[in-house]
Amino acid sequence: MADAITSRETDYSQWYQDVIRHAKLAEHSPVRGCMIIRPNGYAIWENMQAALDKMFKDTGHQNAYFPIFIPQSFLAREAAHVDGFAKECAVVTHSRLIVDDEKGLIVDPDSRLEENLIVRPTSETIVWDTYSRWIQSWRDLPILINSWNNVVRWEMRTRLFLRTMEFLWQEGHTAHATREEAMEETLQMLDIYATFAEEFMAVPVIKGVKTASERFAGAVETYCIEAMMQDGKSLQAGTSHFLGQNFAKAFNCQFQNKNNEQEYVWATSWGVSTRLIGALIMVHSDDQGLVLPPRLAPTQxxxxxxxxxxxxxxxxxxxxxxxxxxxxxxxxxxxxxxxxxxxxxxxxxxxxxxxxxxxxxxxxxxxxxxxxxxxxxxxxxxxxxxxxxxxxxxxxxLFDIQQSLFEKACAFRDSKTTSVDSYDDFKTVLEENGGFVLAHWDGTEETEAQIKKETKATIRCIPLDPIDADDSGVDIISGAPSAGRVYFARSY
RNA sequence: CGGGGUGUAGCGCAGCCCGGUUAGCGCAUCUGCUUUGGGAGCAGAGGGUCGCAGGUUCGAAUCCUGCCACCCCGACCA
Missing domain, CATH: 3.40.50.800 (Anticodon-binding domain)
Known part of the structure; x- marks a missing residue:
């Protein structure tokens, strides 16, 4: 090879791109921020899809397809959702081109659409508009649907697989009669993601809940799995949202319960994307190139x-x-x-x-x-x-390789996880070792924001599984009481 | 969108500062022969809008202006 792979130590970011190029996983498209997924990369995605799809089906979900275009008015229905997505939407305004004698091919001004169409950044709105027509009675529930599709988010800065303007993913959208059932679904899907990450990808993950500032736009709670990359940065590998009744209210989706009362439907949504391929690369690969866990390797x-x-x-x-x-x-x-x-x-x-x-x-x-x-x-x-x-x-x-990759990743993750009890230690650890820093947090947005501003580290999640036997402590900045340690890290 | 960097053959680069014949080099590609246990050797060949558009000049890859793309660092995010 004329051009070698840059070593991780020399330039991690360049290494990542070199691995993708040399392993022929993907390349940049003529359109900024978009990606051509090559056969080697797509085959990994197909293996991921097959494993996940089986897990979804085994838990009673069915696949369906919702359209890529969403009426602009739909997006406006749920207030928090608009705030989250409005600034990164691709908007379709016209329906044809014409050849102009002077300017060549131009958008036909006469083809202006009556209503703008949004290229879906996610499908909650179109799904809940649909569900509102499908659901009348408690007998219509639950609805357990997943969709494999592509979405577009107009990102400022992109990286192959990790963040592209268009990406492939699956989005599950479920409707339930009770809060408890929806919450159970949310956590079940989080578990499925964690199992998939650890058993198929050989990537250890932390399961947790996001703070308000990191929450999905429109969710009541966002649960996530977080994985540690070899450069000490954290990557959100999957999310599962408890949406409460937010979308049901926005789209007037009610059902008649067994007591003959009208009630809003409870919702969840959950997704993983081609970003997982980025995680796979950054967790296992080395200076010689890609390293794949046998269970996902297209060729074993x-x-x-x-x-x-x-x-x-x-x-x-x-x-x-x-x-x-x-x-x-x-x-x-x-x-x-x-x-x-x-x-x-x-x-x-x-x-x-x-x-x-x-x-x-x-x-x-x-x-x-x-x-x-x-x-x-x-x-x-x-x-x-x-x-x-x-x-x-x-x-x-093959079994041994799968096992050993996971163990190695666990050991690395552990070596990049540090508990601290002072802000000085927090900053020192972050600079010198990176990785996850476990610290007490008082639960306020103020301290979270201050730490982010001063250190670029964010709260990746509040872990679901307890870290210490004794959870009590005080916030490293405010000194206020804390309910337990949370995971801080710089992240992708 | 702000700061920095880069754009020359498929890939990686030199040439640019200081304008001057047919724009070079390595790898890759093609043909032939010899080879095959860790990226083979020799001989020959093909391949270029020098990112794009203007401008200066007798003459532009080189100087000037504008634009575009990509990468890195920030602000936003799966």
Whole structure:
């Protein structure tokens, strides 16, 4: 490779972009802030979708599709929602172009729409307009719907996968008869996200609730999972919102309960996006390129054949096809790279950069010895293993890689988590180690804002799981009583 | 949107300050031969609106003006 991957130490941000480019995950589009997701990147997304979709279905959700265009008037219905999204909406005002003799192709002034259309930044408004027509009785509830789609938020500053103007995601929208049931749903989906992050992505996450200032526009409570990146910054990896009756009221969505009374419907919404791919990259990858956890890797095992002459070639390829066939049979995503145009060494590097968990190399020497070379991407170790029982061995190594990536990420996260009891320590830790800083907070927006202004760290969440046996303490700034420590961090 | 940086072949860059023939280099690409257990060697070949638009000049990649894009740092966010 002419251009190497910048090391994480040299320039983390550049490293991130280099990994994406070298692994052929995505590239910038001609339109600022948008992204072309290449096959390697999209395949990861498809694996994420498959796993999540199954989890959604297993908990009774169905997929549906709502349109990309939302009448401008809809957005205005819920006050907090407008505040949150108004300043980042793409607005469609005209419906056609015409060729002008002087100016060329121009917007046809005669095609002005009667009402502007908003390209959805999220679908709450169109969904709740719809639900208001679907729901009359308690018998119509709950409604448990998820939607896989794309949304647009006109961002000032973008980064591939982490923040783009258009992104792919899923948004769940549920309607319930009671507050309790909606809250239960909110937390259930948060758990699903946490499970997905830890078991599929091998990314440990903190489950928590957002403070008012970080809350979703229109939510009563926003729950989140937060993950620690290798540069010590936190990333919000998923959110689940308890919307209360805010949208039901805005869209007049009521149902008749068992007592023959009209009542507003209780709501939730929850989502994860292609941002997860950014998290995946930033948690596991190294200076050699992408590192993928086996459960999400589009290719789990690649076999590179090695030979000198036609005779060796035939023998090696015959054996290689047998091996890959066995692996596929066992449900392992295996690939035989028999391309003649590239040499083995070149392929080794290619798959390393692309993060394939296991690479096998098979040559004449192995045929003679009944062995095969197995190299694992995460540790970059390679060893000769017996041909006999290879499939079982690979299953076990894949399992081990998945496990070991998670443990490594946990250990890193722990090394980047520090409890402090004074503002001085807070600032020192943030500067010297970064990561999560656990500190007592008095629950006021004033101290939160002051810390953000002075240190750029925000409250990532108030953890759901208790941190200390003894939760009492005092705010590091005001000295006022605190109910427990919260997670502070600089974040993406 | 403010501050800083960059834009020259697919990628990475030199040339620009100090204007002057056919705009170079590495990698990649194509052809041929030899090769193949960690990014092969040799020989030959192709590929350029020098980000865009104006201007200055006999002459602009180079100087001037405006614009655009990307990256980094801030303000806003999944």
């Amino acid at each position: 095992v690649v076999l590179v054949p090695i030979y000198r002459n036609d005779e060796d070639r035939d023998r090696v390829l015959t054996e290689a096809r047998q091996i890959v066939g066995d692996l596929l049979e066992a449900g392992i995503r295996a690939h035989l790279d028999a391309r003649e145009a590239y040499r083995p060494g070149w392929k080794f590097n290619e798959y390393e950069v692309q993060g394939v968990p296991i690479r096998l190399a098979l040559g004449p020497r192995d045929l003679k010895n009944g062995t095969i070379e197995l190299a694992r991407r995460d540790t970059r170790e390679k060893e000769g293993v017996p041909r006999d029982g290879l499939t079982k061995r690979i299953e076990s190594v």
